[in-house]
Amino acid sequence: MNTTPLYRQLANHYLDAIRSGTLKTGERLPSIRLMMEKHAVSLSTAVQVCRELEDCGVLEARPRSGNYIRQPDTLPKPTSIPLPPTMDSGAYIGIHEQVSSVLKASQRATIKVNFASAYCAAELYPLKTLQDNLIKSLRYDSHLLGATGSTCGNSALRNVLARRALTTKTHLVAERIVITHGATEAINLALRAVTQPGDTVAVESPTFYGLLQILESLNLRVMEVPASAHTGINLAALQLLLQGPERIKALIVIPNLHNPLGSIMPDANKARLVMLCAEHDTVLIEDDTYGDLVDTEQPLSTLKHWDQTDNVIYCASLNKTLAPGIRLGWISAGKWHDRVEMLKHAQSRGCETLSQLAVGAFMKTPSYERYLRRLRKTLTLQRRQMSESITRYFPLGTRVTNPQGGTLLWVELPRRHSSMAFFHEALKVGIQISPGDIFSNTRHFDHFVRMGCGAPYSPRIDEALETLGKILKHQG
Template identity: 45%
Template structure:
């Protein structure tokens, strides 16, 4: 026989609605169901419905408005525990005990950092890597989107999309690839939802759970999450700020890791170092992977943000055996909200095609067509030039702010383009501690420990230069510098003066 619930029915209903209010499912000012609606929805008596509403009113969760009904109070933050019954709190306590299991398979440490930042009230975001809205021509983009829908009024309701990509998008991306020195047939192009889906598909195609994937160290934390979520193991290979991933370390990895199946790199403005891999190193890396039968997954998200009128060729340009899986996204350059990307999977094309169909079917045609037309237009080249100019100014202002406010011993790598600065903190400083302290001040940063599974980069921090440098941003840098000096004083009395910043070009 089932154990009877410890609370009367009206208290159970009040608790359920109270929890919905506390979680924001019933926001402040929203109207509660009427007495009659509660009776019908929950199959309860008039007395139970009335008692439910009155209890919630007594606890300050609802406001009764004569002849109108009950409305959610703005200040209400109810919890089940407020009903003061220990048996009722048991499910919550059990849920709390599972708190640490929420991110299993998603790199728990990284996920907790991201979740902490999401929950905090952030005023100044220096932790992101996406250009702010002010850096895009929103009016022109909206005009193009509206014109596209006028031209194809049925575009959003068509269900007969192709899995690979829209032919116009494929043709446009093949032309872009040719301009970059990569020869592709339009049918080699697969549309994706940004680069994350592309890399996920690539790794699914070439590896199985338990296999090893070599990554640059440090590397983008999202890649570490993707690898772990697929049951793969990441092998961190040292990455030089000047040449990129170490071929010597990769040679050792091939000899010692029999399950090594893929290498993932960002040859241009590597995240977070900002490395620009020389052409000779790209050619050597492609040849190495082909020789050893490894898939080389090239994430080319940032190449168009280089401070150069003629961006270098991708590693894919040296691929003659089909071992390079090329992935490009427009998230950073055209429209972050569009989430439009594409990939060319080389010798794994057919497998990736079927994996795409099995996992997500089609990528929306509207985004593909919008990206195809923008990326092929002269206006896109002008937009990229303005974007690069603005980002260069913002990076320079950020670097000067670090010089003004951070303690002695700070070292700063200045990349030849992109969205971020990679900063080495003074000896003894911890970016993890700084992250927690800065969040309490309403400032978000990206601690260096996020960019590795080893924790070896806790003495570094990635700072975003994605927004206009305002007085508020200046104050945020001043606050970060004060927090770092306080860390130094706590560990090494007498240290912590500003003005000894070492700048170096990547």
């Protein structure tokens, strides 16, 4: 039983909040009246809490304004309610240990230039248009924020997505599209719908590290299939794997502007891949997050276009192409739709409606295509500038991919270099990169790095690339 007086317990509660940064210097403490209501205490107890905090030097009473947090010389140690222990420096966040150690190191560093991001710079997105659409949607329906959305998502947005899919010769039924919190949730739902813990799932190698985290979090076994920066997944290697003794329950691929390779699968390969998976009863999960960023005006075909047996689950998002902060994705799960809808409802309910209305209103206008054309042109220039500078500054023997769209370059360093050592040395000078080790559970990519080209080229970026080149040459 806790014998500490109630007023001191509450005072320690607020001291803990100040230590952790939840309450910051200059912020207002809850009023006496609110403290009484929220903590179900008497007036005298609430007043004693404030006096205790004043005695500790963390509270400043301002006439006719209230009590505010001030920064004392030192915070007193808690008397009876200990702070939770800090996480050991060797601990990691997330599932995949190597990915998590990289993320943790990046969070601790002061980043001046970020080449690890796959997003565009904020100024390249149509933020003003989306903001205007958000305001219009609220004006049209003032009760919008007081209503819950459909599990499957806003019907107007789903109709827009289905119509846009027609340009890729892909037939999606609007009523069987489920809006998700980005492609990450879409892929999670797809895997949960078609696999059980312990099942084996194949992925390209290398692949986006987020997929490895998802698979490990779902207790799924991973088989890596070699892929190239030219044609994507190696179909001969995949066929041998499918013919092997171990059942491959599902395969996840990024056929268009692969992350990190930047590859685009030829149409013949797409058709063959869909047929192979159907023959071996392996569910094919397609991640089409980057397809709209291809350089050409002619849209890329999807795997779903070649699907004759309803064996392809199509996942995509707008995170990279339109608005990272909104985090809208979608899934068309075909014959698994009912199960995906049930899992979506159980996992996160429906996505909020306001952003769906704003995005749908923009995507159905000609302005959206004009925006995409401008973005593609800008990204083409930025990739070329980055590639030329990497070639100029990095050691002899460095090779850079030449993707036909997107925001990423896959860079092969001379084999004597370690991408993980490179990553840590770059962090020391405030530059973040993505080491190749995190894109595979193997050690095959320890001399590769992924470089993001989403920001307009500038003297600051050029200086950062020159610095990276010096780090590599010093290591060599």
